[in-house]
Amino acid sequence: MQEVYEFLKQCGTYYLATVEGDQARVRPFGTVDIFDGRLTIQTGKVKPVSRQMTENPKVEICAFQNGTWLRLAATAVEDPRIEAQEHMLEAYPSLRGRYAPGDGNTQIFALTNCTATFSSFTAPDRTVTF
Secondary structure (H helix, E strand, O other): OHHHHHHHHHHOOEEEEEEEOOEEEEEEEOOOEEEOOEEEEEEEOOOHHHHHHHHOOEEEEEEEEOOEEEEEEEEEEEOOOHHHHHHHHHHOHHHHHOOOOOOOOEEEEEEEEEEEEEEEOOOOOEEEEO
16 A cells, blocks of 8 residues: 555556446546555545545546556545544645635545556566555
């Protein structure tokens, strides 16, 4: 998990895929944290991505840097605790203009049942689970 976290953090931007009905949806994301021993991401409850992950919690993340890409398949589980929101916003203070712990909009999802595959054109794939 730590290696996946560091990879995503270094990338800055990664791409999160969700499903809406029978249509895949992909968008850039940038928040990643480790809270209470779990990899977490953040969004706003008013966004379609929140509804999509609530209705179908299976997600995938793709990120690329320095010739290596990461594909992470996971199940997104909401962590409604204020402490999770505070921890994320401490890691990303620039979001405080739009989000605040307990505002009814800030939403943290823990990624569970994770399978992360690191790939490149110069080395065999390597998979880790957590």
